[in-house]
Structure formats: structure tokens, C-alpha cells
Amino acid sequence: MTTQIIPSIDRAQLAEHLAARGVRPTAQRLKIAALLLAVPQHLTAEQIIATLKQSGMRVSKATVYNTLNLLAAHGLVRQVASSDERALFDSNTHPHFHFHDVAGGIWSDVDASQVSFSSFPAAPPGYEVAGVDMTIRLRRIPNK
């Protein structure tokens, strides 16, 4: 389980950021958002709970899950699709893709500008493309 120190971010600015998206900035939500939004990263609910508890905060699982779902619903974080059973939340809401080291469980971002398509399928009749999720699976090269 990886944990980290909660970074210090300008609280007023963060509160405004949440409010601008229609999320009332409560103490818990600010802590969770600060933790997740500090740096582009990918965290499970479990990791967030552990980090908050470690920092001495009293917070319930329910609130963390509710908050993550709320932030995701308002576009402040993104839930990443993974074959793992646990939900992973991504603080980068800009268009981007992912590298995923399956064996190591490590995720990192690939900026959308690094990928371009020379051919791309048309959406089936009656549908339009809402977005593209792409994960580039990585394998560690064995050192000789």
C-alpha cells in the first residue's frame, strides 16, 4: 500500500474550483480533492482512505466513496477502467491516455497530443463517439 503526505494546496482556490462545478466545498471534500488533485495521479479509494487516516483525519469510508463518486460525476476527477476489481480515480481530467505496467500495478499518463489516428472507425448508426479510453499495456524488459 503506497501512501503519501497530503500536499498543501491553496484551499480558497480549491474551494472555488469545487464550487464552480457545483460541489459544495466541505472540509472532507477539500481534503480528498487536495490529495487527489495535487499531482496527476491514480489512486484507489483504499489508498485515499489510508492516506487520510495516516494524516490524522477522521473520515469514514462512506464519505470517501461518496465524495469520489461526486467528484467524478462533476468532472473533477475521472474513474479509470481497469481489469482490477477496484475503482481507480484519476486527477487528470484533460484528454489523455494511460500507460499501465500490469505486473507492477503502475499507471502513468500519456498526453493526447502524443497519439494521432490515421484511420478510426465510424460510430454505428444512431451513435456518436463520446470519448476514447486507451490503455497501453507495458511489460518490463528483462535485463540481460
Place this chain on the structure above:
Amino acid sequence: MTTQIIPSIDRAQLAEHLAARGVRPTAQRLKIAALLLAVPQHLTAEQIIATLKQSGMRVSKATVYNTLNLLAAHGLVRQVASSDERALFDSNTHPHFHFHDVAGGIWSDVDASQVSFSSFPAAPPGYEVAGVDMTIRLRRIPNK
């Protein structure tokens, strides 16, 4: 819950297919494989259990899960990464991508030949690309 009739596939041929990948072809495994491999499709463990039970077969959840994991480990089916909480298994093991109607929960295949990249990121140092998972999210066009 969508169910379907278990299709009739040549059992001997299927048994050989499993054996060729090192999976001992037992009765349960053949049924599950036949169900999943008949047509390119995307099924949850729940759907498979329901279909098997409906067809009058006595089968336990544990065996279905074990078998799906076993088939996946041996490359006979593929687990699809999804934001849903449940595991989804894909009978198409050829290189391909997915359309996903999130609202309707419908998955369909996009042949790899329909997509080509004019630029693609290099793997980070020490890594090589093991594969690419791409899901094109679809939204139904509202009819006027």
C-alpha cells in the same frame, strides 16, 4: 439479465482447442467455453452462471469463476477492462478494440484493422508495449 441458448459447437474440436493451450477439457469447462466462444461476445460471470443454470446444468459459482480465470490465463478468453464493478469476459482473442454504449451497457468489437496510428508514444525506458486496450465510448444520438 440477458440469457441465451447454449450453442452447439463441435465438442471434440473444442476439447482439442483447450488441450492445445494446456487446459484439461472437463465437462464444465467445455460448456463454459462453448457458451463463450460460440460467437464474439462479452459476458459477465453472472450471465454465464444464469445461462448454464437455465440450460439445466448443475454448476457452482466457484467453478465458473475458476474456469473463466483459467481460460483467461491460458489466452482462450480475454478479460475486458471496464469501469463497471463486474468482470467482463470477451471470447474474441484476436487483436481488436471495443465500442461501448455506456448507458445501454452494450459492448461490441472493432477490428484492429479499422484503426491505425500516425503517431504513437514510445514506451518508457525499460519497458516495451505489451498491448493496447482501446474502448470507444458511444453516446446514443437523441432522435429529433
Place this chain on the structure above:
DNA sequence: TTCCTTGCAAAACTTTTGCATTAAA
């Protein structure tokens, strides 16, 4: 026999819900 597979139930996990309490507008 010996080894592997299956079924059943229970356990383990992740996520959600109900409800009384607390905090915020």
C-alpha cells in the same frame, strides 16, 4: 491410487445504504 476438478458454504473484499448526528447556509 494419485492427482485434479467440482460443489458447497463460508470468507474476503469492495462499494452502497439507512439512519441518527453534526455541520453549514
Place this chain on the structure above:
DNA sequence: TTTAATGCAAAAGTTTTGCAAGGAA
């Protein structure tokens, strides 16, 4: 004062495990 958010525990849902029984080599 009124509404919304939180914590806690319990519930719900999915997947795994332990173990006895059954089947194949």
C-alpha cells in the same frame, strides 16, 4: 431553522478459498 453532509454499522454485491466428495488418468 432548514437543508445537506458525515460517520458508523450493516447490507449488498462480486470473487475467492477451504475442504470434502467425485471423477479422470
